[in-house]
Amino acid sequence: MEPILKGRNLVKRYGKVTALDHCDFDLYPGEILAVIGDNGAGKSSLIKAVSGAVIPDEGEIFLEGKKIRFASPIEAREAGIETVYQTLAMSPALSIADNMFMGRELRKPGFRGKWLRQLDRSAMEKFAREKLSELGLMTIQNINQAVETLSGGQRQGVAVARAAAFGSKVIILDEPTAALGVKESRKVLELIQDVRARGVPIILISHNMPHVFEVADRIHVHRLGKRLCVINPRNHSMSDAVGYMTGAKVPDQEMEMA
Amino acid sequence: MASQSDDYESVVKVKREEAVAEFRDDHKGFVKTVQHALHVTPSLVPLIVLIVSIIVFGSLLGSKFFSASSLTLILQQVQLVGIVAAAQSLVILTAGIDLSVGAIMVMSSVIMGQFTFRYGIPAEISILCGLIIGTALGAANGILVSKMKLPPFIVTLGTWQIILAANFLYSANETIRSQEIRTEAPILQLFGTTFKIGANEAGQGGATLTVGVIFMLVLVAFLAYMLRQTAFGRHIYAVGDDQEAAKLSGVNVDGVLIAVYALAGLICAFAGWALIGRIGSVSPTSGQEANIQSITAVVIGGISLFGGRGSIMGSLFGALIVGVFTLGLRLAGADAQWTYLFIGALIIIAVAVDQWIRKVSA
Ligand SMILES: Nc1ncnc2c1ncn2[C@@H]1O[C@H](COP(=O)(O)OP(=O)(O)OP(=O)(O)O)[C@@H](O)[C@H]1O
Numbered sequence: 098m099e100p101i102l103k104g105r106n107l108v109k110r111y112g113k114v115t116a117l118d119h120c121d122f123d124l125y126p127g128e129i130l131a132v133i134g135d136n137g138a139g140k141s142s143l144i145k146a147v148s149g150a151v152i153p154d155e156g157e158i159f160l161e162g163k164k165i166r167f168a169s170p171i172e173a174r175e176a177g178i179e180t181v182y183q184t185l186a187m188s189p190a191l192s193i194a195d196n197m198f199m200g201r202e203l204r205k206p207g208f209r210g211k212w213l214r215q216l217d218r219s220a221m222e223k224f225a226r227e228k229l230s231e232l233g234l235m236t237i238q239n240i241n242q243a244v245e246t247l248s249g250g251q252r253q254g255v256a257v258a259r260a261a262a263f264g265s266k267v268i269i270l271d272e273p274t275a276a277l278g279v280k281e282s283r284k285v286l287e288l289i290q291d292v293r294a295r296g297v298p299i300i301l302i303s304h305n306m307p308h309v310f311e312v313a314d315r316i317h318v319h320r321l322g323k324r325l326c327v328i329n330p331r332n333h334s335m336s337d338a339v340g341y342m343t344g345a346k347v348p349d350q351e352m353e354m355a
Numbered sequence: 356m357a358s359q360s361d362d363y364e365s366v367v368k369v370k371r372e373e374a375v376a377e378f379r380d381d382h383k384g385f386v387k388t389v390q391h392a393l394h395v396t397p398s399l400v401p402l403i404v405l406i407v408s409i410i411v412f413g414s415l416l417g418s419k420f421f422s423a424s425s426l427t428l429i430l431q432q433v434q435l436v437g438i439v440a441a442a443q444s445l446v447i448l449t450a451g452i453d454l455s456v457g458a459i460m461v462m463s464s465v466i467m468g469q470f471t472f473r474y475g476i477p478a479e480i481s482i483l484c485g486l487i488i489g490t491a492l493g494a495a496n497g498i499l500v501s502k503m504k505l506p507p508f509i510v511t512l513g514t515w516q517i518i519l520a521a522n523f524l525y526s527a528n529e530t531i532r533s534q535e536i537r538t539e540a541p542i543l544q545l546f547g548t549t550f551k552i553g554a555n556e557a558g559q560g561g562a563t564l565t566v567g568v569i570f571m572l573v574l575v576a577f578l579a580y581m582l583r584q585t586a587f588g589r590h591i592y593a594v595g596d597d598q599e600a601a602k603l604s605g606v607n608v609d610g611v612l613i614a615v616y617a618l619a620g621l622i623c624a625f626a627g628w629a630l631i632g633r634i635g636s637v638s639p640t641s642g643q644e645a646n647i648q649s650i651t652a653v654v655i656g657g658i659s660l661f662g663g664r665g666s667i668m669g670s671l672f673g674a675l676i677v678g679v680f681t682l683g684l685r686l687a688g689a690d691a692q693w694t695y696l697f698i699g700a701l702i703i704i705a706v707a708v709d710q711w712i713r714k715v716s717a
């Protein structure tokens with residue numbers, strides 16, 4: 098099977114720091130791929146390189162077999178790759194609805210949309226409310242409230258809802274449950290499984306081993322800026338994974354398929 | 356695997372039977388309510404200050420101040436600042452600042468005048484050239500800020516000096532007299548055309564509006580619509596709010612910045628045209644105070660210098676507040692320095708209120 102998203106030899110340097118050191122990456126259609134690794138291992142740098150947020154210094158990226166080179170996150174989004182960044186990437190002073198539709202606003206039908214470029218606020222609000230309700234993970238007072246008035250977990254929920262609603266080819270989640278409560282984390286895990294059921298593959302970065310082992314089809318272990326190995330969670334224990342990740346244990350095989 | 360740890364999560368594992376997102380509105384204290392209202396409608400403070408100051412001066416000075424002619428005189432006196440402040444507002448909303456607004460305004464007016472009188476180009480075409488050059492100068496600021504990633508303060512501090520020097524060199528410090536313009540190219544003075552409403556037979560009293568005043572009001576209404584109702588407007592706020600986040604969430608940040616500075620340049624060029632209407636002549640030394648006055652109006656109008664917050668209506672109110680104080684204190688016979696003193700205090704109060712409103716998020 099051909100990977101839907103593939104990276105080869107990716108290098109990203111920040112001054113003296115090499116965040117990605119000739120790193121390979123494979124995501125197969127319909128799978129949930131977890132990416133684990135120590136702090137600073139280069140996980141976020143990896144997903145930023147495949148989502149257009151940073152341009153790798155070297156290496157190639159392929160989407161559905163075709164070589165791509167995203168110059169900005171907008172291009173990646175247009176190609177169907179939707180990302181929840183670790184920093185969430187939301188405009189604090191703008192409303193939930195504004196944030197969900199940032200860069201893909203809906204305009205009113207007819208003259209007012211075409212010529213006056215007027216936004217269709219009610220349609221955007223309705224959609225945003227629906228998506229948040231689907232997630233069922235927050236008690237939000239008002240869809241028009243500014244994102245900065247939400248709690249950290251609620252913000253994370255909005256970011257996840259945004260990605261799930263618009264991602265058509267690949268959804269990337271960088272620590273989507275880090276700030277979430279137990280109940281809210283569950284909802285996000287359910288959402289991840291729902292998205293996979295829709296046939297959309299997911300990259301999940303997380304430090305939470307039970308969550309990773311629960312939902313992942315395969316686990317990409319990232320160490321010192323590159324892929325150390327990919328393991329099947331059914332053949333390994335959590336302590337194996339942590340061992341590989343920290344260098345305490347050496348994997349005997351580089352790639353395992355699900 | 357999850358069961359292996361322990362099953363603290365099983366309590367919530369039951370599938371989604373519960374709570375669709377609730378939308379509730381609980382009642383908060385009065386102060387919180389005010390804070391929230393200001394957070395949502397930041398131009399409320401300057402509007403209230405404006406109304407209160409009109410009432411105070413009106414009751415102190417009576418009909419001398421509180422008359423159609425005095426109140427519309429204020430509009431005429433603030434038209435230039437109002438137009439330039441609209442341009443400044445757009446830039447400040449992106450967390451930038453434009454110190455070259457005054458220079459672009461003067462440069463454009465000089466081009467409109469000199470092209471007409473030095474080269475004999477039809478005034479309409481000269482005006483168009485002035486508008487285009489103003490836009491180009493603004494766009495140059497935008498390119499330096501976005502593509503070269505230079506701080507707006509430094510960029511426009513530089514272009515301010517460059518444009519102003521170019522303006523003096525090009526015009527050779529020459530003023531084109533009002534008389535000449537009136538007879539040969541009256542369209543240059545278009546913005547000074549006045550309408551009188553409700554004046555007596557001798558043409559006194561009543562409201563006096565000029566094309567410049569009407570332009571200012573229409574411009575602010577147009578920009579208010581653009582900022583609230585269009586995607587471009589939302590992107591301006593997003594860029595000012597958190598540039599990195601805006602970029603990651605799919606906003607063409609460089610494009611927005613260049614467009615905003617270019618639009619500011621265009622508006623300043625219109626202000627240059629209005630400047631000719633206001634003073635009658637084309638003078639390369641006029642309009643120097645527009646920079647500081649526009650920033651003052653924007654700040655008093657409640658637009659945050661940190662970007663992303665405030666409304667364009669606010670800066671119109673800000674300009675009007677300055678106009679009301681200026682005229683009111685003058686009619687009251689007070690020393691002009693009192694005006695500056697009050698304006699200075701208002702600026703500090705406005706910034707303090709901005710900080711307080713921001714706390715709503717804390
Ligand atoms: N914008 C940046 N500028 C400079 N260095 C950076 C930048 N982003 C990342 N780095 C460096 O690159 C390395 C990898 O960072 P990255 O954020 O990819 O790690 P991570 O695996 O996501 O860690 P975490 O688990 O803490 O999120 C780190 O050493 C970090 O200091």
Ligand SMILES: [Mg+2]
Pocket residue numbers: 140141142183271
């Ligand atoms: Mg990270």
